Amino acid sequence: MELLRTWQAPSVRFCLIVDNSWHADYSMAAEYGVRAALWRAEFTPARFVDVIWRISKGWADFPASLQGGLLDHVHRVQRDVLTPRGLTASGLSAREINVLRLAAEGYVIAEISQELCYSERTIKNIFYGLMKQLNLRNRTHVVSYAIRSGLI
Numbered sequence: 001m002e003l004l005r006t007w008q009a010p011s012v013r014f015c016l017i018v019d020n021s022w023h024a025d026y027s028m029a030a031e032y033g034v035r036a037a038l039w040r041a042e043f044t045p046a047r048f049v050d051v052i053w054r055i056s057k058g059w060a061d062f063p064a065s066l067q068g069g070l071l072d073h074v075h076r077v078q079r080d081v082l083t084p085r086g087l088t089a090s091g092l093s094a095r096e097i098n099v100l101r102l103a104a105e106g107y108v109i110a111e112i113s114q115e116l117c118y119s120e121r122t123i124k125n126i127f128y129g130l131m132k133q134l135n136l137r138n139r140t141h142v143v144s145y146a147i148r149s150g151l152i
Helices: 002-007 026-031 045-056 064-085 094-104 109-116 120-134 139-148
Strands: 014-018 034-039
Touching: 014 045, 026 064, 034 045, 094 109, 094 120, 094 139, 109 120, 120 139
Parallel strands: 014 034
Antiparallel strands: none
């Protein structure tokens, strides 16, 4: 992982060929661009080409045993780090996500305010904060961005 850190570039993605004793620090691996891992014992040229093709499409490819560990890691981060701070994996608060979901369903500010028991000013401030945080132009832009990027 330290070697990958020295090679780190924003758009570089890696496939690691590892032995069965490899234990990943999942956050570090993702940060350094690891998008696939192959067990050394299961390596074949055809499998390697397939994995490289998947990485080039923006996908990931990990052995099932590593996928389970990755999902456990994501669960622990959500439970121990994000939830106590009122955040979700998207970096948005549950309140922001609720506002976005209702807006995406066609609710106007007054209806969102009633539904969530917040003042209209609070709903407007939530939208303003999201526009600023995500560098977007207006409410419609925020909602369409949230839908396209899978935030809601």
